[in-house]
Amino acid sequence: MFSTQWRRAALAVLLAAVATAPAPAADTTPPDVSAKLVPVDAPFYGAWLRNREQVEAFLNSRAFAELKTMPAVQMLWGLAQQQVPQAGQLDDLRKQYENSPFKESGDVLLDALSHEVFVYGGATWGDFADLTVRLMSAVRYGPMFAQLSGQAKGLDPGQMQTSLALGVLKDNVNLIKVPDLVLGFKVSDAKKAKAQVDKLEQLLAGAAEQTEELKGRVKRARIGGGDFVTLELDGKLVPWDRVPFKDFEEKPGDLDALAKKLKALRLTVSVGVRDGYLLLAVGESTAALTKLNGPGKRLTDLAEFKPLLKHAGERLTSVAYASKGLRARMETTGEDVNDTLKMLRSAVPASALTEEQGKKLAKHAEELAKDWKSLLPKSGASLSFSYLTDRGYEGYAHDWSTPVSADGSKSLTLLDHLGGRPVLAVVGRAKYDPAQYALLVKWVKIVYEYAEEVGVPRLEDEQKKQFEEWSKALKPLAKRLDDVTAKMLLPALADGQSALVLDAKWTSKEWFKGQPAPDKPLPMIEPALVVGVSDADLLEKAVAGYRSIVADFLAKARELAPGQVPEFEFPKAKARTAKDGKFYSWPLPAEAGLDARVAPTAGLGTKVAVLALSEGHAERLLTATPLKVQSKVLADAGTRPLAGLTVFDWPALVDAVAPWVEYGVVESVKARAGGNEEDGKKAAEAILANVRPVVRLLKAFRGSVSVTYVEDGALVTHSETVFRDVSAPKGR
Numbered sequence: 001m002f003s004t005q006w007r008r009a010a011l012a013v014l015l016a017a018v019a020t021a022p023a024p025a026a027d028t029t030p031p032d033v034s035a036k037l038v039p040v041d042a043p044f045y046g047a048w049l050r051n052r053e054q055v056e057a058f059l060n061s062r063a064f065a066e067l068k069t070m071p072a073v074q075m076l077w078g079l080a081q082q083q084v085p086q087a088g089q090l091d092d093l094r095k096q097y098e099n100s101p102f103k104e105s106g107d108v109l110l111d112a113l114s115h116e117v118f119v120y121g122g123a124t125w126g127d128f129a130d131l132t133v134r135l136m137s138a139v140r141y142g143p144m145f146a147q148l149s150g151q152a153k154g155l156d157p158g159q160m161q162t163s164l165a166l167g168v169l170k171d172n173v174n175l176i177k178v179p180d181l182v183l184g185f186k187v188s189d190a191k192k193a194k195a196q197v198d199k200l201e202q203l204l205a206g207a208a209e210q211t212e213e214l215k216g217r218v219k220r221a222r223i224g225g226g227d228f229v230t231l232e233l234d235g236k237l238v239p240w241d242r243v244p245f246k247d248f249e250e251k252p253g254d255l256d257a258l259a260k261k262l263k264a265l266r267l268t269v270s271v272g273v274r275d276g277y278l279l280l281a282v283g284e285s286t287a288a289l290t291k292l293n294g295p296g297k298r299l300t301d302l303a304e305f306k307p308l309l310k311h312a313g314e315r316l317t318s319v320a321y322a323s324k325g326l327r328a329r330m331e332t333t334g335e336d337v338n339d340t341l342k343m344l345r346s347a348v349p350a351s352a353l354t355e356e357q358g359k360k361l362a363k364h365a366e367e368l369a370k371d372w373k374s375l376l377p378k379s380g381a382s383l384s385f386s387y388l389t390d391r392g393y394e395g396y397a398h399d400w401s402t403p404v405s406a407d408g409s410k411s412l413t414l415l416d417h418l419g420g421r422p423v424l425a426v427v428g429r430a431k432y433d434p435a436q437y438a439l440l441v442k443w444v445k446i447v448y449e450y451a452e453e454v455g456v457p458r459l460e461d462e463q464k465k466q467f468e469e470w471s472k473a474l475k476p477l478a479k480r481l482d483d484v485t486a487k488m489l490l491p492a493l494a495d496g497q498s499a500l501v502l503d504a505k506w507t508s509k510e511w512f513k514g515q516p517a518p519d520k521p522l523p524m525i526e527p528a529l530v531v532g533v534s535d536a537d538l539l540e541k542a543v544a545g546y547r548s549i550v551a552d553f554l555a556k557a558r559e560l561a562p563g564q565v566p567e568f569e570f571p572k573a574k575a576r577t578a579k580d581g582k583f584y585s586w587p588l589p590a591e592a593g594l595d596a597r598v599a600p601t602a603g604l605g606t607k608v609a610v611l612a613l614s615e616g617h618a619e620r621l622l623t624a625t626p627l628k629v630q631s632k633v634l635a636d637a638g639t640r641p642l643a644g645l646t647v648f649d650w651p652a653l654v655d656a657v658a659p660w661v662e663y664g665v666v667e668s669v670k671a672r673a674g675g676n677e678e679d680g681k682k683a684a685e686a687i688l689a690n691v692r693p694v695v696r697l698l699k700a701f702r703g704s705v706s707v708t709y710v711e712d713g714a715l716v717t718h719s720e721t722v723f724r725d726v727s728a729p730k731g732r
Helices: 003-011 051-059 062-069 071-082 089-098 102-114 125-149 157-171 190-209 256-264 287-291 303-309 324-330 334-346 355-375 413-417 434-458 461-492 536-560 615-622 650-672 677-698
Strands: 044-049 116-121 181-186 218-223 226-234 266-274 277-283 315-322 382-388 392-399 424-429 497-508 522-532 574-578 581-585 601-604 608-612 644-648 701-711 714-723
Touching: 051 062, 051 102, 062 071, 062 677, 071 677, 102 181, 102 190, 125 157, 125 324, 125 334, 157 256, 181 287, 190 218, 190 226, 190 266, 218 266, 277 287, 303 315, 303 382, 303 392, 334 355, 355 434, 413 497, 413 522, 413 608, 434 461, 461 536, 497 615, 497 650, 522 615, 522 650, 536 601, 581 615, 601 615, 608 615, 650 677, 650 701
Parallel strands: none
Antiparallel strands: 044 116, 044 315, 116 181, 181 277, 218 226, 226 266, 266 277, 315 382, 382 392, 392 714, 424 497, 424 644, 497 522, 522 608, 574 581, 581 601, 601 608, 644 701, 701 714
16 A cells, blocks of 8 residues: 555665766677576566776765865864874784784675675565565554554554554465575675685584584585575574463464464575675575576566666666566555455444445445556566766666556657756656546545435534534535536646746845845745646636635635634735736735745746746746756757656755855854954854865766656656766866
8 A cells, every 4th residue: 555665665776976987888788787697587686786896986086085185074084093092003903904814704795795786586575575565554554443443452552553463464374484585796706705605604503503403504505506505494493482472362372373384484594606696595495596597587588678688788887676576566456455445444333334324335345446446557567777977877767567647648848947957857747637536526525425424413413503504605615616626727737747846046135034144145945836738718717716715715614603714815916917928926025024036926828837936936937948957868858758857956956055054154153253253254264164175075966867758668767867076177
């Protein structure tokens, strides 16, 4: 139900480094990545490549060199050195390490992290993911429904969550498995890595011999043509008998099968070197390790990996893949819908319904499940990858889930209404589907009917009277609200485009009344919403309709609740007509204490509408201005069919925030200086001497851009993240 965020968190690939060398031309040869070893049925796979290259690029950059010379960094380094009791102790420790038996282990570990690191899951991950989602859902929402239905059984929240979790485990014993996971680390010298595995075997064997329960569990095994050290554990080593299962049983012996399953679980840990990788595997068995580079097809044989093959010659830095089957079990499914409705029905006490109402509720529950399921997308596989370029990183993300709610059939005309070069712009077009709104209205009406049939009869007489009065007054307004939305607003916005735009082009020396005057005007972030318009006249009528409905509602509320609803009148807009459209602004009263230019403004053109915090920003966005961001990703963005586009100018955001940081430092130091202006200036400059270099270094990250489109049945996002060393020429 809520698993989309969980899935994204589990599959996210984070990249942060600086690129310095150009990438070679791409070819179509198979990429030199571990995906060519991973079996085709792997539920997920991820790889991080060129790790040392990326770190060294940063360490060798002018940005890092400048960072080390900063006064604050020098001071911290000096403090760290003071913690060393004797001069030269660090050198002594370094020499001891160089001559210690740990030196070779450290070298192998560093080498293992330097090139490629990969992870892949075995087939048991599908069951594990399914069970995890069910557990999280029950623990999060179960206590609420239990309280509503009176089934909390006097348990506190913690006990209730434990009871619900055990209930899920009891009902899904067949899904309880130790998931197979394989971690691989590419090594430069396999012999050195094998020598360290031999040492690890000696350490583990020695420790196991001293513990009765672990004797004989450390073994050597031949797996897939390689020698591995294995450690075999099982559920009997866990003191399950100490867990008070009986305290949470609904009936005697209810959790016996669960306890038996937990005791029977097995965990096998394997370490070895094979195929040029140091491998660590965990799972019920060594099955996932055996299948690695075994017989059969590989991930690179999948149709979903074709986009990666097109960029096989690039300097790949990451690859992430999730199978259709895994995503289907981690995202909302029809079974999740049934479980949710089951909990909702259990939250309604049977005594609250008549037999006829109970039958009606069951019928509506089936109907709701059908409507809900009709809105669920069909999960598909996903693949993303990134690679180094002479400007930073470039990457692609493919998602084969269907149907695609984004509309990538036309070009995004709103690109000409982002103000030219915004700090941030997120643009997209969604498919126009009034049927979804109709479905929402249908279920709002059904819920209201239940409120009338089930809830109202249980009210006191005075409460019933008030409900009937309010209902009589609000029903006509609700009908008007529905008509305005369905017949005016939605058709007026059928274009489907929308954009969030952040800018920072306005400045002031007094944003807030009484603010101490800064040395120079300070910028301010300007948020705005831009939407595509299909019928400007209809949109104006819709706005007028909503205004009328709100006014009538307030009048009725004052009539039904005398003295409880304050008098309110819509402020009159300052209207004007310009070349690009009409503008309606609402200047804030002087009591607000803000700069006079802060005036919420609506702008309406023939094809575009804008909501902004100032008339100037609204006019700037309504005026057609080409996007002025340079990137090959955006080369033909204005003419090609796109479902979405993002632009993020990080240096512009830093430039908008940095003056406020300096201003804050100066004012706070002035306050502490007790009126001594000269001392205050010196203290402020001492602090700013550390702040300004940080601001400069932060701007080494130049921002990112992306475009999203539909290609070969997949929703594709092509992105670029740009870095530039601190002394490089200005401009992107």
